[in-house]
Amino acid sequence: MAQFFPRTANSIARFSLLGLVGAIACIAGGSYLIVESPYETRQGVPREQPIPFSHEHHAGDLGIDCRYCHTTVEDSSFANIPATKICMNCHSQMWAVAPVLEPLRESLRTGRSIAWTRVHDLPDFVYFNHSIHVHNGIGCSTCHGRVDKMPITWQAEPLRMQWCLDCHRNPARYVRPRDQVFNMAYQPPRNQDVVGAELVKEYHIQSLTSCSTCHR
Amino acid sequence: MIRLLPILAAAMFLASCRQDMHDQPRYKPLAASTFFADGRSARPIPAHTVAEDQLNGDDTVHTGWKNGEFDDTIPVPVTLSLLQRGQDRFDIFCSPCHGRLGDGHGMVAERGFHFPADLADDRSRRLPPGYIFQVITNGYGGMGDYGDQIPDVNDRWAVVAYLRALQLSRHATMDDVPTAQRAQLGAAQ
Structure with a gap:
């Protein structure tokens, strides 16, 4: 064969x-x-919402401070979504009959919450606290990007562990003065490595990279 | 049986893609709920609940009232840090309508909300601090209440104190500036 x-x-x-x-x-x-x-x-993917809320208009054009609506961001782990009442502070008079705001008025009439879609959804095994970051000089825009330029809100960063660690390993690269935290247009100075290192010292920032810092 | 093994392996591999750890059976803040009738996991405070802080809720610091009248002093120590805190809160919560100068030309007012009064006019300057505190707490006219957004009463008094400083500065003349600093002011202009 x-x-x-x-x-x-x-x-x-x-x-x-x-x-x-x-x-x-x-x-x-x-x-x-x-x-x-x-x-x-979901990085960079605009999320559909019951009301097409524009941060670009409110935070950008009008210059309303982040904390006007997200009132708990300085004191709580969670940066709250504003209550209907907070929207109504202005929209009782402005765009008061606009069809696009009907879900808002309905919420006020019925007392039911508006079902916003969560844009930043960390895995449930991750602990994150807004207040400690805000108080230690990590700006809103460092993690959330230029929200004041978003007509519909999206997640600006990947929110991967690698991305968190990038800053946790070397906070000096991202830290900014406390009075600049809510400044959306903040640009780090050219000598960020020097300024950042000083701020890390001044604010007693530790480079926390142990597992239990976030997985607790 | 042997032929089933790859399928079994594939099934096990795919089963590992479940998101149980990512989405655990608990509520995140403000998450929706199918359990409660109103669809909220964040429960409203039951009626007649008294929070720890509210136990002192009827004194001057918490109400702005003193002996049946609006307090015409500020009942907390006025320090530089209190004024700075007040400026911070004023710029966040008041300036959208009242403007950073308190002149009523904030961006929201410019865009169509009715113009609020000038906070440095003669009427506003005569208002007792307790009254201003009470307006921040409960609202006035077209202005909603800001008790929820400025929950700490000390912060509300800080805004009142800062407003007093703002009123002074709006009516200040060159004579109010210490001689040593006048040149500096000229240079800035």
């Missing part, structure tokens, strides 16, 4: 081994790309 496989089959077998390794690498790499892509992280 003649040999079933020709001599070249040896090479093909060897190459196909290489191909197998390549295929596994492709699947692993492809999965990684998908997992890190906006499809998974």
Whole structure:
């Protein structure tokens, strides 16, 4: 009986081994790309809301301070979504009959909450506290981006652990003076490495990278 | 059986993609709820609940009233840090309508909300601090109450104190500036 496989089959077998390794690498790499892509992280994806609220208009054009609506951000782990009443401080008179604000008026009439879609949704095994970051000189825009330029709100950063650690390992790169925390247009100075290191010292900022800092 | 193994392996692999740890059976702040009839996980405070802080709620510091009249003094120590805190809170919560100068030309007013009174006019300057505190707490006319947004009464008194400083500065003349600093002021202009 003649040999079933020709001599070249040896090479093909060897190459196909290489191909197998390549295929596994492709699947692993492809999965990684998908997992890190906006499809998974929702980075940069505008989220639909019951009212197309524009931060660009309120925080940007009108210059309303973040804390006017997100009142608890300095004292609480959670930066609250404003109550209907806070919207009504202005919208009792402004755009008071605009159809686009009907869900707001309905909320006031019925006492039911507006079902906003959460834009920044950390995994439930992550502990995050707004107040400590705000008090230690981490600006809103460092994590939330230029919210004052967002007509519809999206998540500006990937919110991956790697991204958190990037700052936790080296806070001096991102820290800013406390009075600039709520300044959306803040630009770090050219000598941020020097200024940042001084602020880290002044604010007693620790580089916390132990697991239990966030996974508690 | 052997042929089923890859399928089994694939099933186990896919099962590991469940998000149980990401989405645990608990509520995040302000999350929606299917359990409560009003759809909220954040429960409203039951009627007649008295918070710890409210136990002193009827004295001057908490109401602005003193012996049946509005207090015409500020019942907390007025320090530089109190004024700075007041400026901070004023710029956040009051300036959208009243303007940073308190002249009633804030951005929201400019865009159509009715213009509030000039906070440095003669009438406003005569208002007792207790009255201003009470307006911040309970609102006045078209202005909603700010008790929820400025929950700490000391912060409300800080705003009152800062408003007094703002009124003084709006009516200040060159004579009020210490001689040593006048040149500095000229240079700024």
